[in-house]
Amino acid sequence: MSQSESLSNSVLNVTPLHALHVRLGARMAGFAGWDMPIQYADGLIAEHLWTRRSAGLFDVSHMGQILLEGPGAIAALERLIAADIAGLGENRIRYAQFLTHDGGIIDDLMVTRLPAAIGIDRLFLVVNAGRKAVDVAHLAQSLAGSGVNMQVLDDRALIALQGPRAIDVLKDRLPGVENMAFMSFMTIGEALITRSGYTGEDGYEISLPASQIDAFADDLLNDERVKPVGLGARDSLRLEAGLCLYGHDIDETTSPVEAALAWSIGKRRRIEGGFAGADRIQRELREGPARKRIGLLLEGRQPAREGAQIATPDGQIVGAVTSGSFSPSTERCIAMGYVAAAFARADTPLNVLVRGKALPARVVSMPFVPHTYIR
Amino acid sequence: MTDVRYTKDHEYIRITGDIGEIGISDYAQKQLGDVVFVELPQIGASFGKGDQAAVVESVKAASEVYAPVSGEVVEVNSGLEAAPASVNEDPLGKGWFLKIRLADSGELDALMDEPAYRDFLKTLG
Numbered sequence: 391m392s393q394s395e396s397l398s399n400s401v402l403n404v405t406p407l408h409a410l411h412v413r414l415g416a417r418m419a420g421f422a423g424w425d426m427p428i429q430y431a432d433g434l435i436a437e438h439l440w441t442r443r444s445a446g447l448f449d450v451s452h453m454g455q456i457l458l459e460g461p462g463a464i465a466a467l468e469r470l471i472a473a474d475i476a477g478l479g480e481n482r483i484r485y486a487q488f489l490t491h492d493g494g495i496i497d498d499l500m501v502t503r504l505p506a507a508i509g510i511d512r513l514f515l516v517v518n519a520g521r522k523a524v525d526v527a528h529l530a531q532s533l534a535g536s537g538v539n540m541q542v543l544d545d546r547a548l549i550a551l552q553g554p555r556a557i558d559v560l561k562d563r564l565p566g567v568e569n570m571a572f573m574s575f576m577t578i579g580e581a582l583i584t585r586s587g588y589t590g591e592d593g594y595e596i597s598l599p600a601s602q603i604d605a606f607a608d609d610l611l612n613d614e615r616v617k618p619v620g621l622g623a624r625d626s627l628r629l630e631a632g633l634c635l636y637g638h639d640i641d642e643t644t645s646p647v648e649a650a651l652a653w654s655i656g657k658r659r660r661i662e663g664g665f666a667g668a669d670r671i672q673r674e675l676r677e678g679p680a681r682k683r684i685g686l687l688l689e690g691r692q693p694a695r696e697g698a699q700i701a702t703p704d705g706q707i708v709g710a711v712t713s714g715s716f717s718p719s720t721e722r723c724i725a726m727g728y729v730a731a732a733f734a735r736a737d738t739p740l741n742v743l744v745r746g747k748a749l750p751a752r753v754v755s756m757p758f759v760p761h762t763y764i765r
Numbered sequence: 766m767t768d769v770r771y772t773k774d775h776e777y778i779r780i781t782g783d784i785g786e787i788g789i790s791d792y793a794q795k796q797l798g799d800v801v802f803v804e805l806p807q808i809g810a811s812f813g814k815g816d817q818a819a820v821v822e823s824v825k826a827a828s829e830v831y832a833p834v835s836g837e838v839v840e841v842n843s844g845l846e847a848a849p850a851s852v853n854e855d856p857l858g859k860g861w862f863l864k865i866r867l868a869d870s871g872e873l874d875a876l877m878d879e880p881a882y883r884d885f886l887k888t889l890g
Contacts, residue, residue, distance in 0.1 A: 417796075428798075434824050435799040622798065622825050691846070692802050693822050716801035716824050723802075745804070745820065 405451035406547045406600040407607055414611075414618055421621055422520035424452040429620040437623040438718040441589055442759075445553040446619035447610050454522030455546050455597055456515040456529070460538035463511035467501065470532055472646060472665050474656025475513070478503045483573040483584055485654050487646050488528060493667030493674075494642035495649070496528060497521035498634060500586060502575045511538075514575070514582065516548070516595070518636045546582075547603035552593030552627075554762065555615045560594055563609065567594060572763045588624065590631025590761045629724060630717050632685060632756025638696055639683060639712040639726055647674035648728065650683045650756075681709065682734040685756040686742065688723035688749055691716075694742040700729055701741045701748065708733045711742060717758060724758045725751070769857070770833065770876035773885065777857060778833040780873065788861040789821065789830060789852065792886055797823040800852040805841040805863055812836060812865065814872055819862045821852065834872040836865030 402425035411418060416427035427449065429437060440446055458467060464475050473486035480503055488496035497517050504512035517525045522542075529540055551560055561568040564578045570585040572592075577583070582597040598606055610616050625635065634640045640649045645667065647655075652675060659665060663672055688694060693716050700709040714725030725742065733740060736755050741748035768780045775793035778785040794800065804820040812818050812832035819830040841863045845851060852860035867873075877885055 417798075428825075433799050438824075626824055691849075692804065693827070695827060716822075718799075718824065 403452070405449055406603050407449045407451060407549075410604060410607060411449065411618075416618070416620060422452060422518070424519055426452060427618070427620040429622045430618050432617065434620070434622040434626065435718045437617065437619040438626050440617050441553045441591060441619055441623060441627055442719055443553065445551055445555040445559050445593075445613075445616045446589070446623070447607065447616050448550040448552065448619050448624055449547075449607075450550050450595070451547040451600075451603070452519035453548055454515075454517040454519065454525060455543040455548060456517065456526070457541040457543060458511070458513040458515065458529070458533075458538055459506075459541070460511065460536070461509050462536060463513055463538045464503070466533055466536050466538050467513060468659070469665055470528070471499075471501070472655040472659050472668070472671060473501065474658050475501055475503060477656060477658060480505045481575045483575055483586055487640070487651065487654070488525060489646070489665060489667040489671070490642050491666050493645040493670030495636070495640045495644055495646065496642060497525050498636055498640060499525070500584070502584060504575070520637060543597070545600055546597050547600045548595060548597045549603065549607060549610075550587050550589075550593060550595045551610065551616070552587045552589040552591045552619075554592060556591070556593040557764075559610065559613050559615050560596075562613075563606075564596075570594075572765060585764070588631075588633060589627040590633070590757055590759060590763075591627075592762055592764050626715055626718055629713050629715055629726070630719055630757065630759040631761060632726070632758060634683075635713060644683075644728070645670055645674055645679065647671055648679040648681055648683060678731055680731060681728045682731050683712070683726060683728055684734050685754045685758060686711070686714075686725040686727065686740065686751040687754045687758070688725065688742065688751040690749055691723060692744060692747075692749055693723045694725045694744055694749060694751070698725075698727075699743045700727055701743055702733065703739055703741060708740070714742075719759045726756070729753075768873075768878070770873055770878060771882035771885075772831070772833045772876060774831055776830055776833050778873075778876070779857070779861075780867075780870075783867050783870065784839065784864055785834065785836060785867055786861050786864045787818065787830075787833060788856055790882070791856050794853050794856045794860070797821065797828060797852075799824050800849045803842075803845045803849055803852065803862060805843075805845070806838050808838050808841060810838045811868075812838070821862075830862060832865070833876055834865075835868035837868070838863055839866050840864040
């Protein structure tokens with residue numbers, strides 16, 4: 391038997407919770423240069439379903455946490471992304487993408503506008519582990535000489551608590567979090583807390599100094615409503631939620647419009663432009679993109695994986711799968727991928743080609759499993 | 766008599782006369798995690814030793830299963846279609862994949878018996 395999983399032999403980084411994962415019996419593997427828990431003793435499906443039903447604890451300390459501070463920081467960031475940050479209230483969060491000059495996606499990220507003194511902007515960014523070095527270099531180059539200071543918060547851990555009972559679990563420890571709006575931010579002591587996540591569930595991400603995270607995670611895990619969840623279920627949860635995984639569903643060749651992320655482009659920004667890649671993105675918003683990211687629901691039980699070709703019933707290749715798996719919540723096989731725009735409409739019948747077989751599927755709107763965010 | 770042999774790729778073959786029942790070991794199912802689909806060959810198909818005989822899919826990934834020895838497929842476990850999780854729950858029992866008629870029982874000599882396989886797993890850490 392051979393697995394196509396790639397394991398790096400080079401030395402892997404470890405998060406401040408590494409010893410905890412090992413103690414919990416996690417199966418560890420390399421991910422974006424980090425030795426991360428893929429699943430714990432209960433297994434991926436049990437962890438996935440537990441998150442949808444109760445509360446899952448995820449170590450996401452491998453992700454990059456970045457602080458931007460200084461006069462003009464918002465304007466400087468807005469040149470790199472198409473989201474409207476100037477129009478964002480304090481303690482509010484927006485999803486955004488760093489863009490290439492050609493309108494491709496360098497990385498996707500969360501941007502929090504922090505409270506600040508008049509004339510000084512403060513922003514808190516959370517970026518993907520695998521793109522952190524690229525993002526930091528990109529920011530450093532873009533901000534050079536601007537007077538905006540960038541601080542990479544390498545001394546902080548980040549955990550996510552996701553699921554319908556996350557609110558009750560967390561409010562017992564950090565009173566006040568129950569009143570947070572979706573996509574908002576608050577600080578309690580040294581904790582930087584956002585009501586956000588990557589599962590489609592209500593939940594929180596909590597940044598703490600590395601020295602405090604072990605005790606905090608231990609305390610959460612002592613709560614019978616909480617179980618640890620690995621990166622395996624993190625991937626199946628985000629796929630059901632229709633959320634993109636960088637390097638798979640989006641990359642430097644895909645634009646936010648093609649990726650069905652146009653909702654994240656601010657109205658003012660669409661009109662004004664003034665961001666990297668604006669030419670392509672404004673044109674695609676006007677004329678429609680040549681290809682679109684879509685969801686596929688397969689008829690059978692055989693999963694379609696990244697790279698599988700997508701064809702019309704008469705055999706014309708019209709695209710490829712970028713993520714695909716068995717969905718534990720629906721017990722169906724689901725996938726996302728890109729197809730030529732003419733085939734992107736919901737209910738279009740398409741086949742996915744897997745090992746010489748044409749697996750019947752149809753285009754469906756995403757998410758595959760409804761979001762349960764607090765509105 | 767019945768005899769179970771293992772490959773270094775974690776397939777097993779249980780020999781009864783000239784028939785071999787093939788599946789993946791308990792170690793392999795643990796490594797894979799939750800199995801959600803098994804693609805089985807056609808009855809009558811022939812394999813050489815080391816050829817791809819089946820594909821097992823967990824939530825995360827697809828993995829190839831190789832024929833431990835040469836032979837012709839005489840039966841497949843159609844129960845896996847409705848219950849792929851049998852591979853996790855009972856890998857050496859209900860979770861078997863396929864049965865082949867051995868082409869050359871001499872090929873079995875190159876495989877590990879149970880104690881040898883257990884020693885081999887220890888070397889994997």
